[in-house]
Amino acid sequence: MAIKVKVEFLGGLDVISSGVREHKLSVPLEEGEATLKDLVDYITKTIITDPKDIPVFIEDDTVRPGILVLINDTDWELEGGEEYVIESGDVFTFTSTLHGG
Amino acid sequence: MTEERLPVRKVKVTALCELCHGRKAVMKRPKNLQKLCKECFYNVFETEIHNTITDAELFKPGDVVAIGASGGKDSTVLASVLKTLNERYNYQLKLVLLSIDEGIKGYRDDSLATVKRNQAQYEMPLEIVSYKDLYNWSMDEIVACAGMRSSCTYCGVLRRQALDRGAAKLGINHIVTGHNADDVAETVLMNILRGDTARLEKSTTIVTQSTGSPIRRSKPFKYTYQKEIVLYAHYKKLDYFSTECTYAPEAFRGTTRELLKSLEAIRPSCIMDIIYSGEHLTLKPKKKKITPKYKNQKKVNDEVEVNADGSVSLNKEFKDAGLEMNRAKVSIENNASIDGAAKLSKTLEQLSF
Ligand SMILES: [Zn+2]
Numbered sequence: 301m302a303i304k305v306k307v308e309f310l311g312g313l314d315v316i317s318s319g320v321r322e323h324k325l326s327v328p329l330e331e332g333e334a335t336l337k338d339l340v341d342y343i344t345k346t347i348i349t350d351p352k353d354i355p356v357f358i359e360d361d362t363v364r365p366g367i368l369v370l371i372n373d374t375d376w377e378l379e380g381g382e383e384y385v386i387e388s389g390d391v392f393t394f395t396s397t398l399h400g401g
Numbered sequence: 402m403t404e405e406r407l408p409v410r411k412v413k414v415t416a417l418c419e420l421c422h423g424r425k426a427v428m429k430r431p432k433n434l435q436k437l438c439k440e441c442f443y444n445v446f447e448t449e450i451h452n453t454i455t456d457a458e459l460f461k462p463g464d465v466v467a468i469g470a471s472g473g474k475d476s477t478v479l480a481s482v483l484k485t486l487n488e489r490y491n492y493q494l495k496l497v498l499l500s501i502d503e504g505i506k507g508y509r510d511d512s513l514a515t516v517k518r519n520q521a522q523y524e525m526p527l528e529i530v531s532y533k534d535l536y537n538w539s540m541d542e543i544v545a546c547a548g549m550r551s552s553c554t555y556c557g558v559l560r561r562q563a564l565d566r567g568a569a570k571l572g573i574n575h576i577v578t579g580h581n582a583d584d585v586a587e588t589v590l591m592n593i594l595r596g597d598t599a600r601l602e603k604s605t606t607i608v609t610q611s612t613g614s615p616i617r618r619s620k621p622f623k624y625t626y627q628k629e630i631v632l633y634a635h636y637k638k639l640d641y642f643s644t645e646c647t648y649a650p651e652a653f654r655g656t657t658r659e660l661l662k663s664l665e666a667i668r669p670s671c672i673m674d675i676i677y678s679g680e681h682l683t684l685k686p687k688k689k690k691i692t693p694k695y696k697n698q699k700k701v702n703d704e705v706e707v708n709a710d711g712s713v714s715l716n717k718e719f720k721d722a723g724l725e726m727n728r729a730k731v732s733i734e735n736n737a738s739i740d741g742a743a744k745l746s747k748t749l750e751q752l753s754f
Contacts, residue, residue: 310635310643311474311631311643312643312644312645315645364662365659365662365663365665365666366658366659366662368628368631368632368635370635373427373636374425374426374427374428375427375428375429375632377429378415378416378426378427378428378429378436393635395631395635396643397627397628397630397631398658398662
C-alpha cells in the first residue's frame with residue numbers, strides 16, 4: 301500500500317522541482333518499514349526535475365549539509381534522522397539555509 | 402477466542418524540552434545540542450541576542466538605527482527580533498529599514514517587494530537607495546559591461562558604500578546587519594585560508610567603523626546560528642525571500658561555505674569555536690616591513706583593496722583591464738549602455754571609498 305505524505309521544499313530549495321514548493325505524494329513503499337532514507341531516494345528519483353540538480357539536495361548519499369529537515373515541524377535530529385519510519389499523513393519539510401542572507 | 406493481531410507499530414519516543422520539561426522538544430540547538438520546545442527556543446534565541454546587544458553596548462536610548470534589509474531570512478529575522486526586543490526591554494530605539502536596490506532583474510526587484518511587506522508588518526519606515534541613482538549604473542549594466550568575473554566582490558563594495566550613503570541621507574549613524582555566526586566563521590576561515598591576517602583580526606569584531614566615517618556597523622547576530630535563524634523564521638512564519646542572486650558568488654567563498662557546512666554536520670559547535678579562535682588570535686606587533694617576494698605585488702587577484710586609512714577602493718588593474726576588455730561586447734549586447742562603457746569606467750574610477 302502506498303504511503304501518503306506531504307513534502308515541502310522551502311528557503312529556495314524549490315529550484316530542484318521547477319519552483320513547486322509543495323508535493324502531495326503517494327509513495328509506493330511498505331508502511332511500517334519504509335524510512336526517511338527510502339523517501340529521500342524516492343524524491344531524488346521522481347521529484348527532482350533535472351538530474352543536474354541532485355547535488356543541490358544530496359551529498360555523500362544523504363541530505364546535503366545546510367538543508368534543514370523537519371518531520372511534522374520537528375527537527376529530524378530528534379526523530380532519528382534518516383532512520384525515521386515514515387507514516388501516512390507525515391509532512392516533511394526541506395529548507396535550504398544556504399540561500400540568500 | 403481468536404487473538405486479534407494489531408499491526409505492529411513502533412512506539413515513537415518523543416523527547417521532552419530540556420528547559421521546561423513539560424512540552425515536546427521540536428529542535429536541537431547546534432550550539433550545545435540542547436533539545437527545546439518552540440516556546441523555550443524563542444525565548445533562548447531572543448534572550449541570547451539581547452545579551453549580545455547589552456554586553457557589547459550596541460545601543461543607547463534614543464538611537465536611530467538603520468536595519469540593512471535585503472528581504473532575505475537574516476535581515477527579516479533581525480527586523481522582527483529587534484522590534485520584539487525594543488518593545489520588551491524598552492531600548493527606546495527608532496528602527497528604520499534601509500534597502501539597497503542594486504538593479505538586478507529577477508532578484509532584487511522581487512526581494513524588494515518582500516521588504517515593502519516587512520515595512521507594513523513591522524511598522525518601520527523604509528528607505529531604498531539604488532545603485533542607479535547613486536552611481537548612475539545598475540548592477541546588471543555593470544556586469545554587462547565589466548563581465549561576471551568577481552561581480553560579487555565588486556557589488557559588495559558598492560553596497561557597503563550605498564548603505565553608508567543611505568544612512569547619511571537619513572541622518573543615521575548606526576547600521577545593523579544580519580550577518581550571523583556562520584557568516585562570521587566563514588569570513589574567519591576565508592581569511593585564514595588566504596593568509597589575510599590584516600583582515601583576520603577585524604573579522605570577528607561586532608562593531609566596525611571606518612576611519613573618517615561617522616557610521617558604525619554592527620552585527621547583533623554575531624553569535625546566532627544560521628540554522629536557528631531559519632528555524633525561527635519558519636516557526637514564526639516570517640515573510641522572507643529566498644531566491645539566489647542571479648550572479649554566482651565568488652567561488653572561493655562558496656567552497657569555504659560548503660566546507661564549513663560539512664564540518665558543522667560532524668561537529669556543530671565548530672562555528673562558535675572558529676569565532677572563538679578568531680577572537681583570540683592577535684597579530685604580533687609589526688616589525689620593520691619585510692615583504693616576502695611572492696607577496697610583493699599586493700593582492701593582484703583582489704579587485705578590492707584596503708587603503709591605509711581603512712577605506713576600500715577598487716583595484717585599478719581590475720577597473721582598467723576588466724572594463725576595457727568588455728567595451729566592444731557591451732555596445733552590441735546592451736542598448737542601455739551603448740555610449741556607456743567609457744562613462745562607466747570613468748564613474749567607477751571616481752568612486753572613492
Ligand atoms: Zn520548553
